[in-house]
Amino acid sequence: MTTPLLRTALLAGVLAGLALPAGAGSVDKGRTLYLNNCLVCHGMPPDQLSNPSVLAGTDAPANIRHAINSQVQMRHLATLTDTDLANIATFLGKPSTTDADRTFDWGETAYPELLAPAKAKSAVYDGYYYRYYSTTNVYIGIKNGRLYFLDGNVPGEPLDLAPADYYLGQAEAAGF
Numbered sequence: 001m002t003t004p005l006l007r008t009a010l011l012a013g014v015l016a017g018l019a020l021p022a023g024a025g026s027v028d029k030g031r032t033l034y035l036n037n038c039l040v041c042h043g044m045p046p047d048q049l050s051n052p053s054v055l056a057g058t059d060a061p062a063n064i065r066h067a068i069n070s071q072v073q074m075r076h077l078a079t080l081t082d083t084d085l086a087n088i089a090t091f092l093g094k095p096s097t098t099d100a101d102r103t104f105d106w107g108e109t110a111y112p113e114l115l116a117p118a119k120a121k122s123a124v125y126d127g128y129y130y131r132y133y134s135t136t137n138v139y140i141g142i143k144n145g146r147l148y149f150l151d152g153n154v155p156g157e158p159l160d161l162a163p164a165d166y167y168l169g170q171a172e173a174a175g176f
């Protein structure tokens with residue numbers, strides 16, 4: 001069993017060494033884009049697409065681009081960027097989740113000894129969207145776009161680890 005301080009250093013150190021992969025999609029950004037650009041024709045929940053399989057896997061953004069280029073009614077959406085389409089595709093693949101929960105779910109599999117037991121329930125406190133892990137007595141939370149870590153065994157403020165998007169990229173790359 002490592003000491004609490006060592007655990008904190010470990011988490012910060014390991015996570016800080018990872019780079020954000022290209023093409024990571026955000027469910028939350030994708031949801032906003034979908035609501036503003038697609039909802040009017042394709043409905044909510046997004047079940048109106050005639051062929052849901054075009055939205056599966058890494059081809060999904062290209063398939064949306066194809067629809068924009070080939071469907072007269074979608075031509076006005078040509079200004080959406082590839083990043084926009086990646087975010088929309090990510091949302092369409094996981095419409096019922098949030099970026100924070102994807103990040104936490106990934107963290108539980110990447111750091112099972114630290115974030116235990118897995119499948120902790122998300123909750124809100126003081127602007128944090130967070131999960132508490134009763135076995136290890138630690139918290140992870142997101143507030144104002146930053147990811148925080150708090151070790152309940154050590155007095156002090158939550159530790160600001162990095163931008164939440166940074167970890168979201170890891171979650172996305174790992175399929176969450």
Ligand code: HEC
Nearest residue numbers: 037038041049050051052054063064067071073074077088
């Ligand atoms: C003005 C109406 C309209 C808007 C807005 C619109 N679409 Fe479409 N879309 C259509 C029509 C019509 C089709 C062709 C018929 C069909 O496949 O359902 C289509 C087809 C598609 C297809 C082809 C395959 C399929 O499953 O139907 C995809 C993918 C798609 N749209 C995604 C989107 C996305 C993502 C957005 C928002 C960025 C969007 N559409 C906005 C009308 C629209």
